Amino acid sequence: MAKRVQLVLNQDISKLGKLGDLVDVAPGYARNYLIPQNLATHATPGILKQVERRREKERQRQLELRQQALEQKAALEKIGSLQIAKPLGENEAIFGTVTTQDVADAIQAATSQEIDRRGITIPDINHLGTYQAEVKLHSDVTAQVNIEVVAS
Numbered sequence: 001m002a003k004r005v006q007l008v009l010n011q012d013i014s015k016l017g018k019l020g021d022l023v024d025v026a027p028g029y030a031r032n033y034l035i036p037q038n039l040a041t042h043a044t045p046g047i048l049k050q051v052e053r054r055r056e057k058e059r060q061r062q063l064e065l066r067q068q069a070l071e072q073k074a075a076l077e078k079i080g081s082l083q084i085a086k087p088l089g090e091n092e093a094i095f096g097t098v099t100t101q102d103v104a105d106a107i108q109a110a111t112s113q114e115i116d117r118r119g120i121t122i123p124d125i126n127h128l129g130t131y132q133a134e135v136k137l138h139s140d141v142t143a144q145v146n147i148e149v150v151a152s
Helices: 027-034 045-079 100-111
Strands: 005-009 022-025 040-042 081-086 129-138 141-151
Touching (some): 045 100, 045 141, 081 100, 100 129, 100 141
């Protein structure tokens, strides 16, 4: 059986690893696919140092993003409740529903911070009243926002 080869991945590869990971692969896989496609490079001491520096920069960037998310969470919790006006039908039912884009627009109007609508989770809103929305700002930072649906 042939000796395994150590490589450093240049990009994410399904079922093998992520960018910068040190992997052991078969020599044929390395020689015929990974290296010619520029998906990986041989693991030398210099490249391992570069990978370590890149990981440290990424870790610092993630810490900075988390800190920004915590600041956004504090700003969102400080505003209290958001009002969203919708046209009213019978029995206090609104026309249409309140969407995540409506919530994102209301947050931007209230705090002048742009929030990605894909990170907002709301219940089905078909009537007037107060509802709770969950805004995911970071992988481990989530804020709760009260939404008050009023008649326009």
